[in-house]
Amino acid sequence: MSAAGPSLADISLLLVSQIASGMPSNKKIPCEPCTQCNGRLRNPLTVKKHRERREALEQASASAATIGQMLLESQVASTSTASSRLTPEDDSTSSGDTSTASGEEGSSSSSDSTSSGQSVSRESSRRTTSRRTRSPSPAVSPSGEGQLQSSSCEDSDVFRPSKRARLDDDPNSEDIGADNDRLGLDVTPEDGTTSSSEESEDETMESDRRAIVIEERVPFQQCASSDEIDERGSHDGGNDDEVQVAAGQPDDEEDNEEEEEEAARIAAQQREEEVQEQLADEPQVLPAQNPGEQDPTLQDEQEEDPYRSQIQYVLNAQDIINRIRAASLDNDKLPPKVLHRLRNPRRPRTTGDLLTPDERTCLQLYISLSPYPQDAYISALDVIVDNFGMEKPLSLYKVRKLVEDISGVVPVYDDMCVNSCYAFVGQFADLDHCPHCNEPRWNQTALAQTGKKIPRQRQCTIPLGPQCQTLRASEEGAAAMSYRHRKVEELLRDGVGKYDDMWCGEDLLDLTEELQLTDDDITVGFSLDGAQLFQNKKSDTWIGIWVIYEYDPMVRYKRKHVLPAVIIPGPKKPKNLDSFLFRSFYHLSALQRENNGAGIRVYNRAKDQVVNSRIIFITGTADAKALVELDGRVGHHGAHGCRVGCEMKGRHKGSGHYYAAHLRPNNYNVEGCMHGDYDFTQVPTRCSVEKYEDDLKRVVESEDQAAYEENRKETGISKPSIISGLHPKCILSPPKCFGLDIMHLFFLNITEFFASLFRGKLRVEGDDLKSNWRWRKLIGTVWKEHGKLIVAALKHFPDDFERPPRDPTEKMNSGYKAMEWHHWFYNLGPAFFRLFLPADLWEHFCGLVRAVRLLKNRVITPENIQEAQQLINTFVRDFEFKYYGRNPDRLHFCRPSLHTLLHAPSEVVRFGPGAYTDQYLMERSIGELGGDVRQPGTPFANLAQVAVRKCQINSITALYPEFRKEQDKPSRYATDLGDGYMFLPVQDRIAREVDGELGDYLKEEIGYSKIRRFGRLRLPNEQVVRSRFSEDRKLSEQTRISRMVKLLINGETYYGEVQLYFRTRALEPRALVLLFSTPDRDLWERSKKTLWACTKLDPPHGLRIVEVSQIQALVSMQPLPPLPGEPEGRWFPVEKSFLEGTYLPPDIEDEEEI
Incomplete structure (x- = not known):
C-alpha cells in the first residue's frame, strides 16, 4: 500500500482476501437469514451448510466495515491519487468500474463529511429511501463507517458470465441465463450515463437462480460491500436467489501482490477510457419540461382530509383516498426487478443482440398464436422442430417467461372476498373475514391441514407504469404518441373551428395550458364495466381498462393501444368498488409523485433521451351503476340525480324515489316537489369544481346519519371520489373528469x-x-x-x-x-x-x-x-x-x-x-378478452391470464414493432391507387368487352368498352365496397349487399349502386355507378332531415362514371315501406355509425383473380 493511504485497489484486494478466507471458492451466498432457510430447507446437511455460508458472509461484512473505516481515515491522503483518475466535479459518472470508484474516493476527500461527498444527484438521492434503489456510485457513509454504498463485483473483469444454461420446464424454476439486458434494467443517472454497477445489481435480483462463473482470475478493482450483498440476497421473492462468488485470488497472491496491484491499475485506466466512450453514446436525461419540477407546490396542498367523517361509508372512502395520496412506488407491490426497471429506463437493445435465433423464432411464433389456445404454440413448435430443426426450442413455460422478461409487465394480485364484497387492501389488508358478509378470507381446509393461509379468491391488477415506459421506446411509437401535442398546438394557434377530437374540448385545452403539458407527458383515461362471461352461468366480472389519449383517433382505439387494468372476479357485484380499484389508482398516484411530481422517467426514441413523463388522468367512464361508485354521486333516482351535477331537482310520489320530471304535476302539493317548471330556454350547466368541493365538504362533515342523509339529498353527493386521491397537479379535477357515456x-x-x-x-x-x-x-x-x-x-x-x-x-x-x-x-x-x-x-x-x-x-x-x-x-x-x-x-x-x-x-x-x-371501446374489450377464455372451470383466473398476456404482447410490440403481425396487409393482387384507395380482387386478368347497356354507355362516354374490370374498392376509412360485377358471382341468397355508396359530386350528396370499377387507358381509376334520385323534399323536412326517400334511376339515364375519390362511404340502401297512397319502389339510405370503430371484413383476402 502507498504511504499516503490505502488506494481503492488496495482496499479491494484486502476485501477479496477477507471474503476468500471466510468463504471457500465457488460457495453460494445464502439469500436469506438461516432462520428462514431452516423453514424452507428440510435436509439437515443443507441447512448446516447454509448456516456456515451465512456466518462466512457476516465475517466478510465485518471486514468490509473495517476497510471502510480505513478508507475514511485516509481521505485526505488519497486525494492526489484519486484526482488523477476522475475529477471531483465529475459527480455524474456511475459506470461501476474502477474509474468511477476512484472518482468517488477523490470526490469524497473534497467534500464535507456531513454531506458525505456522495456523487449523487438530488433526484437520485431522494430515491435512496428504498433499499432496492441505491446511489448509483460508491460513496462513504456520512456516519463515518466507510462502507462502500454501491459497486458490484460483477462489474469487474474478474467475472465473465458463462454461456447461458437452460433449466427444464419446472414451473418453480427460472432460466439461469435470464439476461438483465432482456429486462432493459439499467441505471441512467441524471446526466444520462449508464450505471453498470446497478445494472449488475439488478441482474442478481432478476432471476431466482443466477450463476456468475469466474473464468479468469484477475485482481478486484471494485467489490460490493457486505451489506449490499446481504441486501441482494434478501430481496422480495428471492427465496432461491443465490450468487456464486469465488475468491478470485491465486494461491500465490501474497508473493505477487504488487504485480497484481499494478495490473489492476492498468486495467482500471483502460476501463475508464471505455466508460468515457460509452458516455458519449448513452441517452441523456432531460430535466422536467414543466417549469415547476422542483416547485414545492407540486406536492399535495393537503395530504389527507382535515376532517374524518363520522359516517363509516364516507370514512372508508376517505381512508382509501388518503392512502392513495401518500402513494409511493417503494410501498407498491411491484417486484424489485420491475421497480428497478421503472426507475432506470434505458435504450432498448436490438432484437439481434437481445435474442438468439431460436428465441426470436419462438417469440414470434408465440405472439402470432397468442389469440389461439396454448396447444397451438406447442403443436406449431413441434412441426418446426421436426421439419426444420431448432437447437434450443423454448417450451411454453420458457417462452412465457421470456415474454415477461422482455415486456417487464408483471401482474399484482390482491386477496378479496369470495362473494366479491371487499378487496383486502388498505385498511382492510389485515382482516381475516369479509367486513360485509363475514366469509373467511383463507381456505379453511388448507389452513386446518397445513397452517398455510391460501386466499379463496384474488383480483388481478396490471400496473400501468411498465406499459407506459414502452410506448415511446420505438421510432414508430414515439411518432404516433406525438399526435396530442401537435393537435393541441394547432388548436391553441388557430382556434376550434370544428370538433373532430376530444382535444377540441374547452376543459382539455384549459388543462393543457394550466398544467403546461408537453410532448413527453402521457394522458390517460380509465373505463370500467361489468360483464357476464357465460350466458347461462353466474359469472359477473368487472373489467377495467386504461386508454391512452396521445394517439390519433384513427388508431387510438385499436386493441394494441388499449391496456387492461384490473380484473375483478365475480360471482357478485362488488360492495366496495373503491377497494378493488385501490391498487390501480395507488400505482397511478405513485407514478405521478415520482421525482417530486416530475413524473416517471421513460426513454423517448425520437429524442434518443430519457425524459421525465407525467401521467395525467383526464377522464373516468363507466355505466350508470359503476359510475356512482367511481364519481361518488348518488344514484340516478336521488333528489339531485343528474350525472353532471346540475341544479335540476326531481319529484317523487311520497317516497324517496325521485323522477326527473321537469314540469310540475297538476294539483300536486307533495312536500319537496312543488318547485316550478324547468326553463327549457336556457342552456344546461354542470356543477363547477368549487361548488362540488363545497358540497362534498358539507357531506363529509355531517355530524350523524340523519345529517348525512339530508346533506346527501341536497347535494347529490354520497362520498368523495377515489379520483381525488391522485396528484392534484396531474388530473382534470372532479367532477370535470366525469363526462357522458x-x-x-x-x-x-x-x-x-x-x-x-x-x-x-x-x-x-x-x-x-x-x-x-x-x-x-x-x-x-x-x-x-x-x-x-x-x-x-x-x-x-x-x-x-x-x-x-x-x-x-x-x-x-x-x-x-x-x-x-x-x-x-x-x-x-x-x-x-x-x-x-x-x-x-x-x-x-x-x-x-x-x-x-x-x-x-x-x-x-x-x-x-x-x-x-x-x-x-x-x-x-x-x-x-x-x-x-x-x-x-x-x-x-x-x-x-x-x-x-x-x-x-x-x-x-x-x-x-x-x-x-x-x-x-369498453364493450369491445370485454368481448375480446372474454372470447379468449377457454377454461370454464376457472374462468376468472383464465381471464386474468388472458389480460396479462395481452398487456405483455402489447408492450413487446411497442418496443419492437417488427413483432407486430400486420392485420391489414393487402392481397398481393391489390392495386394501390394512392390517397388510401385500393382496388382489391375479384378482377379480370385481361381486358374484356363489356356487353349490354353498360358497354353502350362506356362507348358513348370514353369511346371504348373493352376494359379490365375490378370487383372491390378499399376506401381510406378502411371500408371495402363491392360492386354488382363481384356480387353477381355469389350464388348465396344470404349474401349481404355491399355495393351501395355515398358520393360527393360537385359539392352535392348523391347515393348510387356501383356496377364495376376499371382503369382508363390513361390508368385513371374510375367507377361506373347507377345513381338514385334526389330525396322527397316534403318527407325530408317533416322527418327533421332523417328520412331521405328516393328511387333508383334507370339506365342509361342514371349511369355515371365517377372518380373513385368521389366515393365517400359504404352505405345501406333499404326498401321504404309505403303508407297507403304512396308510390312503391322507394329506398332510403342508412349510413354506418363510426362509433364501433373501423376494421377490415374477414373476406378481404378470400377472393382471387378470374
Whole structure:
C-alpha cells in the first residue's frame, strides 16, 4: 500500500482476501437469514451448510466495515491519487468500474463529511429511501463507517458470465441465463450515463437462480460491500436467489501482490477510457419540461382530509383516498426487478443482440398464436422442430417467461372476498373475514391441514407504469404518441373551428395550458364495466381498462393501444368498488409523485433521451351503476340525480324515489316537489369544481346519519371520489373528469325506454289506463309484422356494418346489443315507425333521431351543436306534454336519461364529441378478452391470464414493432391507387368487352368498352365496397349487399349502386355507378332531415362514371315501406355509425383473380 493511504485497489484486494478466507471458492451466498432457510430447507446437511455460508458472509461484512473505516481515515491522503483518475466535479459518472470508484474516493476527500461527498444527484438521492434503489456510485457513509454504498463485483473483469444454461420446464424454476439486458434494467443517472454497477445489481435480483462463473482470475478493482450483498440476497421473492462468488485470488497472491496491484491499475485506466466512450453514446436525461419540477407546490396542498367523517361509508372512502395520496412506488407491490426497471429506463437493445435465433423464432411464433389456445404454440413448435430443426426450442413455460422478461409487465394480485364484497387492501389488508358478509378470507381446509393461509379468491391488477415506459421506446411509437401535442398546438394557434377530437374540448385545452403539458407527458383515461362471461352461468366480472389519449383517433382505439387494468372476479357485484380499484389508482398516484411530481422517467426514441413523463388522468367512464361508485354521486333516482351535477331537482310520489320530471304535476302539493317548471330556454350547466368541493365538504362533515342523509339529498353527493386521491397537479379535477357515456345514454337507455313505451310495457299506476296510451301500437299483429320488416332488412346491411338487428319479436328481451338498438331505433326507425305511430308522435320522435345523429358523429360543427340543443330541448319538453302530461300517475315516465339528453350538446363543447370517450371501446374489450377464455372451470383466473398476456404482447410490440403481425396487409393482387384507395380482387386478368347497356354507355362516354374490370374498392376509412360485377358471382341468397355508396359530386350528396370499377387507358381509376334520385323534399323536412326517400334511376339515364375519390362511404340502401297512397319502389339510405370503430371484413383476402 502507498504511504499516503490505502488506494481503492488496495482496499479491494484486502476485501477479496477477507471474503476468500471466510468463504471457500465457488460457495453460494445464502439469500436469506438461516432462520428462514431452516423453514424452507428440510435436509439437515443443507441447512448446516447454509448456516456456515451465512456466518462466512457476516465475517466478510465485518471486514468490509473495517476497510471502510480505513478508507475514511485516509481521505485526505488519497486525494492526489484519486484526482488523477476522475475529477471531483465529475459527480455524474456511475459506470461501476474502477474509474468511477476512484472518482468517488477523490470526490469524497473534497467534500464535507456531513454531506458525505456522495456523487449523487438530488433526484437520485431522494430515491435512496428504498433499499432496492441505491446511489448509483460508491460513496462513504456520512456516519463515518466507510462502507462502500454501491459497486458490484460483477462489474469487474474478474467475472465473465458463462454461456447461458437452460433449466427444464419446472414451473418453480427460472432460466439461469435470464439476461438483465432482456429486462432493459439499467441505471441512467441524471446526466444520462449508464450505471453498470446497478445494472449488475439488478441482474442478481432478476432471476431466482443466477450463476456468475469466474473464468479468469484477475485482481478486484471494485467489490460490493457486505451489506449490499446481504441486501441482494434478501430481496422480495428471492427465496432461491443465490450468487456464486469465488475468491478470485491465486494461491500465490501474497508473493505477487504488487504485480497484481499494478495490473489492476492498468486495467482500471483502460476501463475508464471505455466508460468515457460509452458516455458519449448513452441517452441523456432531460430535466422536467414543466417549469415547476422542483416547485414545492407540486406536492399535495393537503395530504389527507382535515376532517374524518363520522359516517363509516364516507370514512372508508376517505381512508382509501388518503392512502392513495401518500402513494409511493417503494410501498407498491411491484417486484424489485420491475421497480428497478421503472426507475432506470434505458435504450432498448436490438432484437439481434437481445435474442438468439431460436428465441426470436419462438417469440414470434408465440405472439402470432397468442389469440389461439396454448396447444397451438406447442403443436406449431413441434412441426418446426421436426421439419426444420431448432437447437434450443423454448417450451411454453420458457417462452412465457421470456415474454415477461422482455415486456417487464408483471401482474399484482390482491386477496378479496369470495362473494366479491371487499378487496383486502388498505385498511382492510389485515382482516381475516369479509367486513360485509363475514366469509373467511383463507381456505379453511388448507389452513386446518397445513397452517398455510391460501386466499379463496384474488383480483388481478396490471400496473400501468411498465406499459407506459414502452410506448415511446420505438421510432414508430414515439411518432404516433406525438399526435396530442401537435393537435393541441394547432388548436391553441388557430382556434376550434370544428370538433373532430376530444382535444377540441374547452376543459382539455384549459388543462393543457394550466398544467403546461408537453410532448413527453402521457394522458390517460380509465373505463370500467361489468360483464357476464357465460350466458347461462353466474359469472359477473368487472373489467377495467386504461386508454391512452396521445394517439390519433384513427388508431387510438385499436386493441394494441388499449391496456387492461384490473380484473375483478365475480360471482357478485362488488360492495366496495373503491377497494378493488385501490391498487390501480395507488400505482397511478405513485407514478405521478415520482421525482417530486416530475413524473416517471421513460426513454423517448425520437429524442434518443430519457425524459421525465407525467401521467395525467383526464377522464373516468363507466355505466350508470359503476359510475356512482367511481364519481361518488348518488344514484340516478336521488333528489339531485343528474350525472353532471346540475341544479335540476326531481319529484317523487311520497317516497324517496325521485323522477326527473321537469314540469310540475297538476294539483300536486307533495312536500319537496312543488318547485316550478324547468326553463327549457336556457342552456344546461354542470356543477363547477368549487361548488362540488363545497358540497362534498358539507357531506363529509355531517355530524350523524340523519345529517348525512339530508346533506346527501341536497347535494347529490354520497362520498368523495377515489379520483381525488391522485396528484392534484396531474388530473382534470372532479367532477370535470366525469363526462357522458353516449353509448349507454343514446343506444341503451333511451332506446329500451321507448321500446317499452311503444309496446305498452310500462307499469300502470293510479287511475291511469293503457287504453289511453295512444303510443301503445307495437302489439299483436302490428308487432309481428314489424318483426318481419326488420328481418327483411338484414340482407341490405353491408358486411361492414356491425350487428344488424335481429328479429325484435324474438330477441329484444334476450340480449339485444347496443348496436342492434342503434340500427333498429335510429337507422330504421324513421322509416318503419311511421307505419304505426300517430303523425305528431312520429315527427316528435324524428327530432330525437336528428339530434342523436348529429351528436354521435366524430366531426361536429358549432352549428350542429346549436341545432342539436334546440332539438333536444324541444323534444324533452314535448315529451312531458305528450307522454307524461303532468299526470302524477305517470311520473315514472320521466326517466333520468331524458334529462341527461339536455346536457349532451354542451358536453361536446366541454369535452369534444362523445364518440371519443364512450363505452363502446369498453364493450369491445370485454368481448375480446372474454372470447379468449377457454377454461370454464376457472374462468376468472383464465381471464386474468388472458389480460396479462395481452398487456405483455402489447408492450413487446411497442418496443419492437417488427413483432407486430400486420392485420391489414393487402392481397398481393391489390392495386394501390394512392390517397388510401385500393382496388382489391375479384378482377379480370385481361381486358374484356363489356356487353349490354353498360358497354353502350362506356362507348358513348370514353369511346371504348373493352376494359379490365375490378370487383372491390378499399376506401381510406378502411371500408371495402363491392360492386354488382363481384356480387353477381355469389350464388348465396344470404349474401349481404355491399355495393351501395355515398358520393360527393360537385359539392352535392348523391347515393348510387356501383356496377364495376376499371382503369382508363390513361390508368385513371374510375367507377361506373347507377345513381338514385334526389330525396322527397316534403318527407325530408317533416322527418327533421332523417328520412331521405328516393328511387333508383334507370339506365342509361342514371349511369355515371365517377372518380373513385368521389366515393365517400359504404352505405345501406333499404326498401321504404309505403303508407297507403304512396308510390312503391322507394329506398332510403342508412349510413354506418363510426362509433364501433373501423376494421377490415374477414373476406378481404378470400377472393382471387378470374
